[in-house]
Amino acid sequence: MNAGRERRGRLLGLTSLTIAASGLLALLIGLGFAVLIWAIADSNDATSARRASRSALVEAGAMEQLLVDLETGQRGYVITKNEEFLAPWVAARDALPEETRRFTESTTSRAQQRAAQRIARGVRSFLDVNSTPVVEMVRRGDPAASDLKETSEGKDRVDALREEFDRYMKDERIQLAEREDAAEANSRQAVLAAALGLAASTALVAVFTVLQHRAVVRPVRGAAAAARKLAGGDLSVRVPPSRVAEIGTLGASFNNMASSLQNSRRRIMESTEAVHRRTARDLHDGAQQRLVSLMIGLRLARELIPGTETSAVDLLDQSIDNAQTAINELRELASGIYPLVLTVKGLVPAVKDLASRCPVATVVESRDERRISTTVESNAYFVVAEAVTNAVKHARASRIDVLVEFGDMLRITVSDDGIGGMDMAHAGSGMTGLADRVAAFDGSLAIDSPPGGGSTIRIRIPVPD
Incomplete structure (x- = not known):
């Protein structure tokens, strides 16, 4: 009874360990996943913010390039009076409404939105108040189009707008750097938390794996190897005892089965050998002796028959040869079944x-x-x-x-x-x-x-x- 109670205690200990380890592992994995989900969400937010800032910078650059194209196209046309030099100005003027929309919609904060709207109005004002009138004057051949005052006023407005572009981009880069710093800090914290959770989970899994390997896997592998040997004909193989109740019972049952098979095979072989010995002895002492007696009788009968009876003599000689052949075959058969010299x-x-x-x-x-x-x-x-x-x-x-x-x-x-x-x-x-x-x-x-x-x-x- 004490042995049975002790066995149940060991089994309960393994079960409790399995349940506790599985629960703790599930908790650690759950916390790890929660931290990772939070980190992924924060990283996604930071990525979206960085993408929005880069988009805002790109659109600001495109808007500034339109302003430059307006100013340089206008200046080239004023100087050369050649319509070919006006092509960048025309393209910039046509693209300005769509680019203004993209520029103002790409802003990442209210302050930047207000600055973008102010810049967009300034660019539009430059086009309508300064650039377009000068182009029209050149087309009419008005000499006032080359007036230094008109050109200087437009240049001043462009320089002021470009300064506003610089401030806008600088503010956007500052916001981008702040977002990247925050995202990097959050990522470090998330990675640290995930690493700690992963390390704890790995340690727990390693300990539990070692315990399972010693208590369950190794004995089961031993039993599987023994089963393969048994299936291959090695009936002497045995499974060592195990402290785990179920595996110990399995090993004991396997050993009993192997022992029973081995004893059964041995009894069958011993019985077969006994039958072989008895059969060989019976052949030697029975049929073989009778054949020898028959051959002796045939030889005596051969000697009693006169030589003139050739037919009878030939028949007896043939019968004697057949009897000798039968004796030799029977002796060979008895030796193959169980040789007399062995006994x-x-x-x-x-x-x-x-x-x-x-x-x-x-x-x-x-x-x-x-x-x-x-x-x-x-x-x-x-x-x-x-x-x-x-x-x-x-x-x-x-x-x-x-x-x-x-x-x-x-x-x-x-x-x-x-x-x-x-x-x-x-x-x-x-x-x-x-x-x-x-x-x-x-x-x-x-x-x-x-x-x-x-x-x-x-x-x-x-x-x-």
């Missing part, structure tokens, strides 16, 4: 007998040879048989070496000088069966098979006391 002499003699029948030169060595569990012996024999068969069929080998080492762990190494390039990911059913056999007895299998460098299979199988 009588043990693993190493059985492997040497296998090597003697292999079509590829096979050398068998052993160290600390002794008899071990019949179940492990039979399993190891068929592992070697499968590895040798694979080398013969697929490796194009000219030599196979088998090393069997006894100890607390049965170590078997099967090497060949074939083409290599073998791996478990692309192995056939034979290698898969070999891996299943090894895994069923808590063993391990490793393959070293570089392309063109031959293949080496290393098997380790625990030997029970």
Whole structure:
């Protein structure tokens, strides 16, 4: 009961931490977003104000340029009496109403608006009172148009208007600088607040991520890796215990399942080996012995028949040959099911007998040879048989070496000088069966098979006391 209460406490602690961290993170993110929204709104206002000031300066410059065009166009026409020099004046006069509207509408404050309206009236007055009459006088050929007084008065009015333009633009630039300073200060404050919120959120996320990784992610990854190994046939894999209740339960269930599968496979293999041994023994002691007795009887009958009975003699000779062939096939079949030498002499003699029948030169060595569990012996024999068969069929080998080492762990190494390039990911059913056999007895299998460098299979199988 205490253990269960302690487990629930740990689980509650993780849940509380998750809720608290999520709530605090949501609060920090909300504050951060609020600060950012305020900063963005203020920045947008400042940007709009800067854009309006720049527009006002542009329009003031355009308006001043119209004034200059009026004055220079008029002066050039007065001096040259050439209509071509009057073109800028005509263009400026025609554009003045629209430009006056844009200029007065682009102002950014009431004071600037009043100044713009005053400047616009001055420009209009200059055009109507000074510039247009002088142009008309020149067109009429009036010599008074070149009078120094008229020209000087118009020049004075232009200079006064340009001074007003300068004051207008100076005031606008001052306002623009003030807006930019205010916007920059607000931006710095917003960036600082956002940076502090981001730093706090990042720290919280980092701490929570580390805790989650240790408590949840790492155990789940371990369980996923174990599941992949289990799916690949490694039934000896186990998931380490976890302090998190759900993951601990998952790990225990996984380990029970893997253990159950391993025990089930081992029982099936042991049962299969027992059936194989019994079948081989029955074939040897039953059908094979009867065939031997039948062949002996046939040979005795052959000796009793006179040589003149050629048909009967030929028939008996053929029957004797058939009986001998059947005995050989039956002996080969019994050896393939379960070799008698394995039962009588043990693993190493059985492997040497296998090597003697292999079509590829096979050398068998052993160290600390002794008899071990019949179940492990039979399993190891068929592992070697499968590895040798694979080398013969697929490796194009000219030599196979088998090393069997006894100890607390049965170590078997099967090497060949074939083409290599073998791996478990692309192995056939034979290698898969070999891996299943090894895994069923808590063993391990490793393959070293570089392309063109031959293949080496290393098997380790625990030997029970």
